[in-house]
Amino acid sequence: MAMSPRQRSKVSRGVQYGVLVVLFIAIAFTADWSTLREQFFNGDILPELFPTIFTTALKNTLLYTSCAFAFGLVLGLILALMRLSSVGPYRWISTTFVEFFRGVPALIVFIGFYYGLPVAFPGRVLPGGTLGVVTVALGLVGAAYMAETIRAGIQAVPKGQMEAARSLGMTHSRAMFSIVVPQAFRIILPPLTNELILLTKDSSLVYVIGLSLADSELTDFGRRNLSQYVNLTPLFAVALSYLIITVPLSIVVRRMEARADKAR
């Protein structure tokens, strides 16, 4: 039977929808819904989690992530500028740093910081307790990734921008900070936000250093309650709480991208 390309794509689309519907129905009928609800959405346990899940756990996750991100962003910018520098040693230091912290699992960096630092510098501790450790350990990992993103952004700004700024008498660093870097950040806003989302999730690794109840963040909170209730409902609630952070973040970025497009 001869079909026009349009008819053929219509039929093919129909088949795809059909497969999806069958898949959903199959899952819906084979799943054990009552146990699922009992295990993941237990009405008795859920109210017990409030308000601590928000007032302590979510709050701490936000605090750890934003401090680590701020620290990582500043360090990442410095590393990116070092990587692009004409001074050889700066480039080598930056490259070594980035390769090391990108290549090592964040979990190991946490352990290294918590147990390694007191051995290396006896009697000294990072200021800020848990927050200090998270900010630095997670920030170092984030900085390594962000440095590469920022470097790519700086290199994506047309060379003529630096030339125009220099021809007006700006010094190299003035031109960098007033002209090139602002444009670079506009370019890298989406990948930078992905970085923030990844850091939000990586902040869960802080449980390895052992947290007090007051320092507990979402994942640690979920694990505590998981063992207390022997039920998966706390973890499910924690998962949803992460989405409360990450979904609005994506929306904000889409808005900012739209605004940047208008100005371009």
Place this chain on the structure above:
Amino acid sequence: MSEITVDKNVPAIDVQELHKYFGENQVLKGIDFHVDAGQVVCVIGPSGSGKSTLLRCVNRLEEPTSGKIFVEGVEVTDPDVNLDQLRSRIGMVFQQFNLFPHLTVMDNLTIAQTKVKKRSKSEAVEVARKNLERVGLGDREGAYPAHLSGGQQQRIAIARALSMTPDLMLFDEPTSALDPELVGDVLDVMKDLASEGMTMMVVTHEMGFAREVGDNLVFMDGGVIVEEGDPTEVLGNPQHERTQGFLSKVL
């Protein structure tokens, strides 16, 4: 309109025995070139002749390989020269405009005034407004570059350079990236500037402008100055074979 004061005793631009290599490739092969204060000198020639490189060496956006360049008696090629201060006195206009896309027209015009010349914000705004009027775009100070046509962007770029109150202006093919119908507006601004006595070095393909406005015309080919002189003479009665060949193709 402000009077531009120039020292008539020292050449505005004086290039001596300039050589420039890009790797193995020699782009400038011993250029001697000068522009007197208040003069408009146009540089023409086929692409790859080195004319843009010569212009970009004047404010050291390109680093000369050897030779000396003086701007108003100050040696640009001196390694210890305060290049940033020198550059703030040399206006430059690019083929691709190079406006700062993240800043409004007004901020484009004021940022270097406040950060380099250390003018107060209000003084910078006043200077910027005057120069926007001068290029006929007084009503666009709040716009972003992306919302302007190419011809408007280039006139803003000229106003940005003028806002630094430069002693001389370098134009690097200022109309080559423009749609034909937009070229006229930009050339008009440049003609006004010339008639006010601004010292200008213009790399261009606009023979009409060179003939009408230029005090001197330089024809370059293969990294050397082949012929130079009065524009009407050079364009109307070229002496050199290569000049004749080039002009027969473009006129």
